[in-house]
Amino acid sequence: MLTEQDRNLLLHLLEMPTAGPLETGPDGPRPRLSEAQLCYAEAAAKLGFIVEKHERPAPDTLLGEHVPLPVRLAAADPGFLADQPSMVLRLGPDLPQADTIMFNVHLDTVAGMPPVSYDGTVFRGRGAIDAKGPAVALLAGIGAALAADPSLVANTRILIQAVSGEEGGAMGVFGTRPLVEQGYYGRLNLFCEPTGMRFLSKCTAAMTACVRVDGDDAIDDNPDGGHNATVLLGYISQRLAEVLPRYAVDGRVCVAGIHTGHLHNRVYGTGRLMLNLSYGRTETGDRLAKVLESEVGRALSEFGARYRDHHDLARTAADASAITTVEWHKRGLPTLESKEDEWVTDLLDLGLTQWPADEPAFTCDALWMADRPGTYTAVLGPGQLDRNHAHAEGEYAEEAELAEFADAVSAILLCFARQRATRSLTGRAR
Numbered sequence: 001m002l003t004e005q006d007r008n009l010l011l012h013l014l015e016m017p018t019a020g021p022l023e024t025g026p027d028g029p030r031p032r033l034s035e036a037q038l039c040y041a042e043a044a045a046k047l048g049f050i051v052e053k054h055e056r057p058a059p060d061t062l063l064g065e066h067v068p069l070p071v072r073l074a075a076a077d078p079g080f081l082a083d084q085p086s087m088v089l090r091l092g093p094d095l096p097q098a099d100t101i102m103f104n105v106h107l108d109t110v111a112g113m114p115p116v117s118y119d120g121t122v123f124r125g126r127g128a129i130d131a132k133g134p135a136v137a138l139l140a141g142i143g144a145a146l147a148a149d150p151s152l153v154a155n156t157r158i159l160i161q162a163v164s165g166e167e168g169g170a171m172g173v174f175g176t177r178p179l180v181e182q183g184y185y186g187r188l189n190l191f192c193e194p195t196g197m198r199f200l201s202k203c204t205a206a207m208t209a210c211v212r213v214d215g216d217d218a219i220d221d222n223p224d225g226g227h228n229a230t231v232l233l234g235y236i237s238q239r240l241a242e243v244l245p246r247y248a249v250d251g252r253v254c255v256a257g258i259h260t261g262h263l264h265n266r267v268y269g270t271g272r273l274m275l276n277l278s279y280g281r282t283e284t285g286d287r288l289a290k291v292l293e294s295e296v297g298r299a300l301s302e303f304g305a306r307y308r309d310h311h312d313l314a315r316t317a318a319d320a321s322a323i324t325t326v327e328w329h330k331r332g333l334p335t336l337e338s339k340e341d342e343w344v345t346d347l348l349d350l351g352l353t354q355w356p357a358d359e360p361a362f363t364c365d366a367l368w369m370a371d372r373p374g375t376y377t378a379v380l381g382p383g384q385l386d387r388n389h390a391h392a393e394g395e396y397a398e399e400a401e402l403a404e405f406a407d408a409v410s411a412i413l414l415c416f417a418r419q420r421a422t423r424s425l426t427g428r429a430r
Contacts, residue, residue: 001403002140007118009043010136013107014116014125020084021074022168023111030083036107037087037162040135044089044160047143048153053088053184056081057165057174067173068208069329084108084164086175088184091142092157097374100186101416102159103409104176104365105135106166110391123397129383130390133397134192134405135162137382141409145417148410152417159184163365171205171333172365180368188416189377190409191366194390197404199348200355200379203366204251205333206278207285209292211236213260215269215316215323224312227323229271230260232303232316236324237273239299240292247291250280252360269323278363281335293326300324334370338377346419350411352380381405 002010016032016039024031034054041051061067062075074080109127116125123133138160145152161184165175179185215227237255244253253275260271277292279285300320307317338344348354355361362385369377382401389395 002137002399002406005043006136006140007399009039009139010123010128010133011116011118011125012039013132013136014123014127017113018108018127019111020108020164020168020170021077021080022070022170023109026074026077028111031108033083033108033164034085037085040107040162041087041089043136044139047091047139047146049089049091049158049160051087052090052159053179054085056085057178061174061178064332065328066171066330066332068169068171070168071170071173081174084174086161086163086165086179088179089160089162090157092153095155095157097185098187099155099420100157100159101413102161102184102186102189103138104161104163104189104191105138106131106163106175106365107135108164108167108175110167112393114393114395121399123399123402124395126395128395128397129194129388130385130395131166131192131194131381133383133402134194134381137402137406138192138409140403141406142413144406144410145413149414149417152414155420156413156417157186158413159186166365169330171330171363172368176365177368180372185369185372185375187375188412189366189369189375190412191364191377191379192381192405193364193379194381194383194385194388195355195379196384197353197380197382197401197408198355199352200361201338201344201377202280202355202361203336203379204278204280204361204363205285205335205367206251206276206330206363207289207328207333208330209275209277209289210327210329211273211275211296212325212327213269213271213323214325215319217269218267220265220267223267224315226267227269227316227319228313229268230258231313232320232324233258233260233271233273235303236296236299240275240295243295244275244277244288244292247288248277248279248284250284251278251288253277279335280337280361285333285335289328289331296324296326297321334367336367336370336377344376346415347412350408350415352408380408
């Protein structure tokens, strides 16, 4: 089980609000993320870790179509990035990438600060399972491995990325991504997320599309005098819901919602239709994006032809193409699918269960390890997002499942150290 020191560290981290403005809004409390990272580093220092890097992301990390629109909008506040630092901890000498294992944990959380508690078996609080609990269990597991083989750090370099920007739809663009691009990764890279202790070696990505209608309102006595965004977006959404799923061969289509207005005595000429499209391969995402745009165009043409003589919808039909646009709020993210590796089978032989082939993967920061030569990346962690109420009321982590994860980390680290003789000493992470 976890030690009293581990429990106190987790409870202390749970008491710190670390949700960023993407979750809490611009008027929310400033996240104590830097303080939480320093607290985590202090605990890691007892194992011998040093702080390799601790700084805010550079402004140019927010450039490019892969940066979600909410992040770009939030960056208009010059203090946004100042409150979103990330940290790299290192244990061991400056060895080649082939002798490096990297663990990624995120200390930011979703919004909400429910009461923090521990009843002897269960921790409750925001981040208990996603992912402050796994972060603490990670240190416990590394400590157990060092106790079992103190010499392993002579031939193994251990990196921990303690990042910001995983939650709130940030997709790791200013947390994990720049650290990976700067070379802070290893031969084996494990992202600590709730997987039910199943070894997940792939990661989906997602796009967010907004179909916008920007027309003129009308009063209820003369609904034909303006544009009816409600009817137009409803027509488009039905078509997309019918057609798009057949192209999402390794992902899902979510027709998320329409908003035009709340009142009953007017016709709304402006509105938004939101869609989220997940995909398991980059080519699937590219295909989905093209199909979405073409299907919106077809729906507009059909709407124009069908309602051009309709008493109340004729103006909407005539102007449909002119007042409707597709706006991408998130696009261009990579996907991860680690190729099978002979020595990875040794990890599975430790008793780990592989993620079922017929169960969809999910999206997390591991996607930024896509196409990194000489590496293997997987997602592994205690608990499950739904069962442990991550992102919801009542988030919890059982101490036993955190301890199970610590045991797995220890076994993986010892296995990795034993395999040194079979790894090619090429490439350096720094």
